[in-house]
Amino acid sequence: LVYVNDIVITGSDFGLLQQAKHLLCQELQTNDLGQLGDEISDPSSYRRMVGRLIYLTETRPYIVHAVNILSQFMHKPCQSYLDTALRLLLYLKASPSQGFLLSF
Numbered sequence: 001l002v003y004v005n006d007i008v009i010t011g012s013d014f015g016l017l018q019q020a021k022h023l024l025c026q027e028l029q030t031n032d033l034g035q036l037g038d039e040i041s042d043p044s045s046y047r048r049m050v051g052r053l054i055y056l057t058e059t060r061p062y063i064v065h066a067v068n069i070l071s072q073f074m075h076k077p078c079q080s081y082l083d084t085a086l087r088l089l090l091y092l093k094a095s096p097s098q099g100f101l102l103s104f
Contacts, residue, residue, distance in 0.1 A: 040078065047074050049085050063092070070085050070088070
């Protein structure tokens with residue numbers, strides 16, 4: 001039994017790449033996740049955004065898992081992670097009344 005978490009297939013001949021992926025899909029249970037995401041040119045904005053999301057996890061613990069995953073890519077974020085962080089912010093903006101009421 002062999003378990004492979006991720007595999008990247010690369011080359012210059014697109015047709016040959018498609019054939020290789022097709023053969024792998026016939027023999028193994030695979031998921032094609034598409035092309036690798038492009039790195040963003042200025043990762044500092046992504047880092048600031050994720051830092052603010054980490055701060056928000058204090059009052060919104062239901063976003064901890066998503067923020068944890070986003071924070072794993074602080075060193076080299078790509079466009080898809082930035083899009084995901086923006087989607088999370090839009091979700092939070094749409095639900096401003098969610099949170100905890102702490103009374104003493």
